[in-house]
Amino acid sequence: MGGVWMISGLNYQLQFMINFSHYIVFIAFWIVIGIGTSVFLLRKEAPYGRFSSRNWGPMISNRVGWLFMEAVVMIAFLCWIPLRHYDWKTPASIMISLFFIHYLHRSFIYPLMIRTKNKKMPVIIMLSAMLFNTVNGSLLGIWFADFAHYPNNWYYSPWFVAGVLLFFGGMLVNWHADYTLIRLRKNGESGYQIPRSGLFKLISSPNLFAEIIEWGGFALLTWSLPALAFFIWTCANLIPRAVANHRWYKKEFSDYPPERKILLPYLW
Ligand SMILES: NC(=O)c1ccc[n+]([C@@H]2O[C@H](COP(=O)([O-])OP(=O)(O)OC[C@H]3O[C@@H](n4cnc5c(N)ncnc54)[C@H](OP(=O)(O)O)[C@@H]3O)[C@@H](O)[C@H]2O)c1
Numbered sequence: 001m002g003g004v005w006m007i008s009g010l011n012y013q014l015q016f017m018i019n020f021s022h023y024i025v026f027i028a029f030w031i032v033i034g035i036g037t038s039v040f041l042l043r044k045e046a047p048y049g050r051f052s053s054r055n056w057g058p059m060i061s062n063r064v065g066w067l068f069m070e071a072v073v074m075i076a077f078l079c080w081i082p083l084r085h086y087d088w089k090t091p092a093s094i095m096i097s098l099f100f101i102h103y104l105h106r107s108f109i110y111p112l113m114i115r116t117k118n119k120k121m122p123v124i125i126m127l128s129a130m131l132f133n134t135v136n137g138s139l140l141g142i143w144f145a146d147f148a149h150y151p152n153n154w155y156y157s158p159w160f161v162a163g164v165l166l167f168f169g170g171m172l173v174n175w176h177a178d179y180t181l182i183r184l185r186k187n188g189e190s191g192y193q194i195p196r197s198g199l200f201k202l203i204s205s206p207n208l209f210a211e212i213i214e215w216g217g218f219a220l221l222t223w224s225l226p227a228l229a230f231f232i233w234t235c236a237n238l239i240p241r242a243v244a245n246h247r248w249y250k251k252e253f254s255d256y257p258p259e260r261k262i263l264l265p266y267l268w
Contacts, residue, residue, distance in 0.1 A: 020147065027139060027229050034229065038236035045244040046237075048121040050192065056122035065121045066111035069129035074103050076137030080145040091150040091160065095222050098167055099140065102214070105175070115182055117190040136233065139226035148224065163221025170214025173199065177207035194253050201257075202265040204249055205242040209263050212238055239263065 047053040199206035219231040242263040
């Protein structure tokens with residue numbers, strides 16, 4: 001009888017190890033795909049926002065596109081979490097809350113705030129972002145459901161403290177910069193102006209810079225591979241986007257401030 005328990009315990013352990021090793025290998029592939037995507041995006045900007053184009057097939061309203069493509073990450077995440085049996089008194093639950101604060105805003109507030117005057121994005125962009133968010137939400141959900149075991153003194157670790165500061169600092173700057181851009185238009189307008197306040201005096205895309213900082217903070221405070229993969233993907237999406245935005249501003253506005261950098265104040 002004892003032998004049966006030993007074997008089933010071993011099976012369980014083996015299954016855990018195999019699953020965990022599959023999970024790690026998948027994330028490694030996922031990171032490689034992210035890096036490949038950034039190489040592609042450096043050559044061809046993603047066709048949404050100022051680069052939106054009808055050449056990419058059917059189009060959908062900007063607002064609806066943002067809502068669907070971002071909300072899906074929360075569903076994917078929650079699919080893996082045993083909500084009723086989860087221990088909500090651990091550092092992991094704080095980490096989950098941070099993730100949800102960001103995505104509740106991005107999915108349900110940001111799309112209502114944009115001044116987008118019937119602008120559209122290609123459906124393919126919405127679908128590819130939904131695919132990305134499904135994988136990303138699942139990888140993080142699996143982490144918090146199965147593998148995240150943080151001691152209670154994790155709250156006092158330098159990783160957690162520095163990560164939380166970076167996360168909230170990044171989030172606030174990201175919101176501020178996004179809403180500064182949004183307020184450049186009056187309701188019903190859809191054109192573009194040169195933003196001239198705050199961090200925009202130093203770099204062309206402070207919202208993207210701050211989003212990178214935010215998810216860097218999240219990777220630090222969770223000290224986890226799926227959050228690191230998300231951070232790498234965020235860089236892979238947003239660094240090429242910032243390069244394209246900077247190039248676009250210089251092309252569109254002959255009076256664009258020449259001292260303004262792309263993404264890193266005073267440096268680049
Ligand atoms: N984590 C990730 O991988 C990821 C990926 C993509 C985006 N995001 C985040 O999603 C948010 C939006 O991204 P985005 O690329 O759409 O940002 P964006 O191009 O800076 O646009 C933000 C908003 O401001 C408007 N806008 C931008 N520049 C303007 C200007 N010069 N004059 C007037 N209005 C202007 C845009 O309108 P239009 O839409 O009409 O251009 C849009 O409504 C950002 O916070 C970004 O960090 C995150």
